Amino acid sequence: MELRQIQYFVTVAEVLNFGQAAEQLGMGQPGVSQQIARLERELGVLLFDRSARAIRLTEAGQRFLPAARAVLVSVDHARAAAIGLSGRGLRLGTSTGLGERLETVVAELAAKGVQVELVSTSTRARLDRVRGGQLDAAFVRGPEESAGLEFIPVWQDALLIALPAAWPPVPDPADAVTLSVLRDLPLRITSRRNNPPLVDLVMSACAAEGFEPVLGPRSDSLQDTHAAIGAGTPSWTVIYESHAQLLREGRVVFRRPRPRLALTTSLAVPAGTTISGELAVLLDACRKASDHFE
DSSP: OOHHHHHHHHHHHHHSOHHHHHHHHTSOHHHHHHHHHHHHHHHTSOOEEOSSSSOEEOHHHHHHHHHHHHHHHHHHHHHHHHHHHHSEEEEEEEOTTOHHHHHHHHHHHHHTTEEEEEEEOOHHHHHHHHHHTSOSEEEEESOOOOTTEEEEEEEEEEEEEEEETTSSOOSSTTSOEEGGGGTTSOBOOOOTTTOHHHHHHHHHHHHHTTOOOOBOOOOSSHHHHHHHHHHSSSOBEEEEHHHHTTSOOTTEEEEOEESOOEEEEEEEEETTOOOOHHHHHHHHHHHHHHHHHO
């Protein structure tokens, strides 16, 4: 049994999607599937039920998950102890779409001598890891309530509409797009269970404009969604402005919605945490990132 196999298992178990897990791990899906299969052969049990369209943990997988997480916590503690010998360290949970704000935060931490380990995974997994001590803090978007955690607002993340460039053009590219003109276009958006604050915000905004969007096909990643909008049947989605700044427009254009859409980004920390040391430096870096991009 290898440590990377345990990491791959936990990542897949948290998102229940091999494609999304591979994207988070920065590798191809076949490699993740092969390592999970090897782990199952070594353990002599199946960890995932792959018989349905959506995978799920088997009973053996459910029993193995807490133990696997405990192994990763022990490794993190060992790594933190090693970092502590040469300097300060911070384990920070991140998500897609933070864009240049995250780059600014990391640069500010580095300037203050704080070493940072970035961990990108699902919202639920980030919160579980903060609660379990695997992460010191994590970025999360939207209103959150979770036992054992506190949420410190750090900035507002504006959303843009992503549309096919070939769709009937907006007269002035700087003009905002009224949501009601999108009523007949399929909306490509993640399922609510993956991102409740984002989905609720978009659905509520559409309802306020007098329509319920037609839901289009879902993709495993924003990159796939972006490609599908640019090349397929006209459709639309929302994207964080900070993320859109990192992408070439090409066959997809980004427009501000009317009314404005935004989610609050917060730092999740363990309840009762004293804001000092590395966390105080992190919050100061977040304030600078917020001021810079407002």
